[in-house]
Amino acid sequence: MQLDFQHDVSELAVMRRSVRTFQPRDVDAQALDACMVPLTSETALFGAETRYTAVHVKQTPIKLGTYGMVHGAKTFLTAVTSKKDLRAGFLQIGYQMEQAVLLATDCGLGACWLGGTFDKTAFWQASGTGDGEQLVIVLPIGYPGGKMRLLEHIVRGAAGSANRKPFEKLFFNAENGTPLSEQAAGAFSVPLSCVRLAPSAVNKQPWRLLLSQTSVAFYLDRGKEQANAAESDIRYVDLGIAMCHFEAGALQAGLSGSWDFQNPGFSAPASYEFIAAWKLSQNKS
Ligand SMILES: Cc1cc2nc3c(=O)[nH]c(=O)nc-3n(C[C@H](O)[C@H](O)[C@H](O)COP(=O)(O)O)c2cc1C
Structure with missing residues (x-):
């Protein structure tokens, strides 16, 4: 992009x-x-x-x-x-x-x-x-x-459209699962802020991100639902939107990387469905 x-x-x-x-x-x-x-x-x-x-x-x-x-x-x-x-x-x-x-x-x-x-x-x-x-x-x-x-x-008003969940409820450290604050996000604070402000159906904000040093994995949080999301679940659109905001924000922050559909295998809650990971490019110098 x-x-x-x-x-x-x-x-x-x-x-x-x-x-x-x-x-x-x-x-x-x-x-x-x-x-x-x-x-x-x-x-x-x-x-x-x-x-x-x-x-x-x-x-x-x-x-x-x-x-x-x-x-x-x-x-x-x-x-x-x-x-x-x-x-x-x-x-x-x-x-x-x-x-x-x-x-x-x-x-x-x-x-x-x-x-x-x-x-x-x-x-x-x-x-x-x-x-x-x-x-x-x-x-x-x-x-x-x-x-x-x-x-x-x-x-x-009904969707609470003016509100967003705090950073700590959306973004987590991939190594130990601890919530990530905006301050602790470092170089990723711009792209993550862009994700946080993204629109979603009924403002559900179903995206959850696990961050390691080299990659950011995107998941759909199905919450308490038992089954996998239906193929035509509108929340997949929300996830695509979040990925767009992340990538555009990363470009602004001078971060370069690319999408990978291979699950990095982070330990994630059972309700999380893996969607894609954004891999930071290795510095060649
Ligand atoms: C995939 C998707 C579907 C949506 N469907 C509707 C809809 O059918 N009717 C509607 O009035 N708003 C719809 N919205 C708008 C959301 O309610 C709105 O984005 C959310 O409440 C956040 O408000 P904001 O966009 O003003 O930040 C939809 C948003 C998304 C991302």
Whole structure:
């Protein structure tokens, strides 16, 4: 991932919030194209077949409903994955589409991830979702409206959207499992802060990270659930988003590394499902 931002990624992570009320005007076509640059096969980190479409309200005869959640949006990005590997598709959509969201934030646009509150039939049709595909996410994108509506306040309040879990509940030392404070995170404090501020479905923040000297392992915490997460668990999208924030934050912090899907075998709680590890590049000098 190499994205050109005007702001620091750590600033973008703070600036970004879910925008559900938009000014009723079209998004500048060039700005939209720039946001969609990361939505290509080049960033297909998980090897899944994902596909993205910009759906413009005025060019679509279908009513694109969001149960009143979104107001004034003129454009929606839709994210579709092949059903061949839903888990990889969900992770990849999170990873790729959050790059688009950060680019949008950088140029003054707002957006909101929608995994549930959209009219499935209308958006399946508008995105041309085929039999072997699943529509995963709908993302309204546009210029933020001035004032939040009452419904938006209620939704944000119910999900506790303004809050995040403390560092110590999300990030741990891989050697002994002790919680990691922001101070103790050292060089990793920027990328970890970016992960902490990432959006997640119903603000569940299901990501847990174990850090060693040379790698950072990402897990989905299933909590008290017994079974493995379903292939189409929306929390895989959350994990992809967290990986995007981490990598962008690491680049800002001057850390170089790469993703590895081999489980490093850290001793992790039984409720943790391994997703990927970010390996710090060895200094060649
Ligand atoms: C994968 C995913 C799915 C989401 N689905 C919905 C949704 O269906 N409806 C909605 O209003 N917000 C949805 N959200 C937005 C979250 O509620 C929001 O990101 C979270 O509460 C944190 O708030 P913030 O984005 O303002 O920081 C979703 C977010 C993510 C990451």
